[in-house]
């Protein structure tokens with residue numbers, strides 16, 4: 001066992017579940033969250049089989065975030081992975097109304113922010129804590145030549161800004177948490193309608209390598225799973 005502990009939010013399927021499996025292979029103690037409304041879904045059985053300790057958490061419900069942090073207890077936390085998210089469809093820039101835009105922001109920007117806040121006291125007990133936000137190049141402004149997926153892009157841009165901004169707050173004090181944004185590649189999951197071009201195993205191995213190797217000089221940076229630096 002590595003003696004390290006990781007919590008993955010959104011751990012019952014897709015990238016989150018595969019990250020859990022990779023951390024388990026590397027000897028980490030794993031904690032994962034599922035949404036209360038999904039607790040009886042077969043996807044949660046696969047998570048249970050990994051030996052992961054499961055908490056219920058919905059990014060849109062503050063009380064579930066607070067309860068998960070309380071249930072986690074006072075053990076040091078070496079890595080928090082903010083992974084839960086929803087898909088970018090439809091493509092048309094004007095397809096989303098206020099409700100859908102706010103829902104995306106709530107899940108992929110406000111949720112990770114509140115989860116990070118709640119788990120900071122546990123991260124501060126680790127010797128080299130990392131917060132890894134699973135983002136997307138869709139959240140970058142400069143390379144956006146294709147347009148579309150406006151709500152998803154806006155939410156991921158907010159998550160990128162959050163990563164960089166919180167990283168500054170932890171740069172110079174005693175508490176040196178490392179904040180990273182990670183681009184997992186284009187992977188076949190429910191979120192992409194099972195379309196993808198990259199390999200899940202390579203993606204999760206690459207992201208866990210980055211997390212394990214991260215130094216404080218990396219804080220606030222955005223990396224592809226292959227370790228290339230991205231401009232926000």
Ligand SMILES: NC(=O)c1ccc[n+]([C@@H]2O[C@H](COP(=O)([O-])OP(=O)(O)OC[C@H]3O[C@@H](n4cnc5c(N)ncnc54)[C@H](OP(=O)(O)O)[C@@H]3O)[C@@H](O)[C@H]2O)c1
Pocket residue numbers: 009010011012013014015016034035037038043057058059060082083084085086107108111134135136137183184185186187188189190191192196
């Ligand atoms: N797949 C890709 O190509 C790709 C590319 C770039 C970035 N990403 C990002 O990677 C992350 C994981 O996506 P995925 O492709 O693995 O999709 P996925 O297989 O659909 O998994 C999404 C996960 O997020 C959870 N989730 C959804 N809403 C949530 C909420 N309100 N609170 C907490 N968890 C919630 C889901 O829980 P339920 O099962 O209960 O719905 C599920 O566990 C997302 O942030 C996504 O934006 C994916």
